[in-house]
Amino acid sequence: xxxxxxxxxxxxxxxxxxxxxxxxxxxxxxxxxxxxxxxxxxxxxxxxxxxxxxxxxxxxxxxxxxxxxxxxxxxxxxxxxxxxxxxxxxxxxxxxxxxxxxxxxxxxxxxxxxxxxxxxxxxxxxxxxxxxxxxxxxxxxxxxxxxxxxxxxxxxxxxxxxxxxxxxxxxxxxxxxxxxxxxxxxxxxxxxxxxxxxxxxxxxxxxxxxxxxxxxxxxxxxxxxxxxxxx
Numbered sequence: 001x002x003x004x005x006x007x008x009x010x011x012x013x014x015x016x017x018x019x020x021x022x023x024x025x026x027x028x029x030x031x032x033x034x035x036x037x038x039x040x041x042x043x044x045x046x047x048x049x050x051x052x053x054x055x056x057x058x059x060x061x062x063x064x065x066x067x068x069x070x071x072x073x074x075x076x077x078x079x080x081x082x083x084x085x086x087x088x089x090x091x092x093x094x095x096x097x098x099x100x101x102x103x104x105x106x107x108x109x110x111x112x113x114x115x116x117x118x119x120x121x122x123x124x125x126x127x128x129x130x131x132x133x134x135x136x137x138x139x140x141x142x143x144x145x146x147x148x149x150x151x152x153x154x155x156x157x158x159x160x161x162x163x164x165x166x167x168x169x170x171x172x173x174x175x176x177x178x179x180x181x182x183x184x185x186x187x188x189x190x191x192x193x194x195x196x197x198x199x200x201x202x203x204x205x206x207x208x209x210x211x212x213x214x215x216x217x218x219x220x221x222x223x224x225x226x227x228x229x230x231x
């Protein structure tokens with residue numbers, strides 16, 4: 001049984017079709033890069049998997065069950081934009097997550113925040129955008145989930161911090177869990193990817209093991225992407 005199965009999925013807004021007959025499977029223990037240009041359908045697909053949008057056609061299964069209340073318990077989702085209450089202190093947000101999620105580990109969250117030199121007694125409103133994004137990523141990775149879905153997790157942080165964040169992602173999920181990362185910063189993340197999914201104009205145009213694709217094309221994932229999409 002696959003961890004995630006997307007079957008014949010389409011999504012339209014009014015008369016505009018944003019996703020077209022998408023089929024996708026993700027096995028346990030994989031780090032998957034969801035890669036595509038702006039407007040390709042990445043965030044729409046992610047929101048559908050998280051049951052934040054309703055498909056026009058098709059179905060989504062997590063661990064063999066249709067998405068719903070149970071899938072929300074085992075998917076840890078980092079949205080593209082910060083949704084936290086900025087009037088709260090980081091320590092208060094930790095308490096909120098601990099109350100809300102049975103699988104949240106506050107000790108892990110505090111350790112990761114300390115590693116990033118983030119003050120748990122500081123209000124989010126007093127933090128920069130990049131610092132807020134770090135806090136949110138720490139909260140997401142501190143859940144003991146089966147599937148982590150990260151939408152642009154590196155967008156607002158400096159290059160030096162990106163390396164730490166990638167190592168944090170690598171070392172903070174169980175062997176049986178999987179991670180889906182949507183990003184434009186392909187060269188930054190490709191060292192950690194097991195698998196890549198290229199999406200264009202609402203369609204999956206390629207799904208491949210990362211190493212096999214690199215060997216076949218004798219190029220990096222970033223170079224292959226640029227060739228395919230003429231960036």
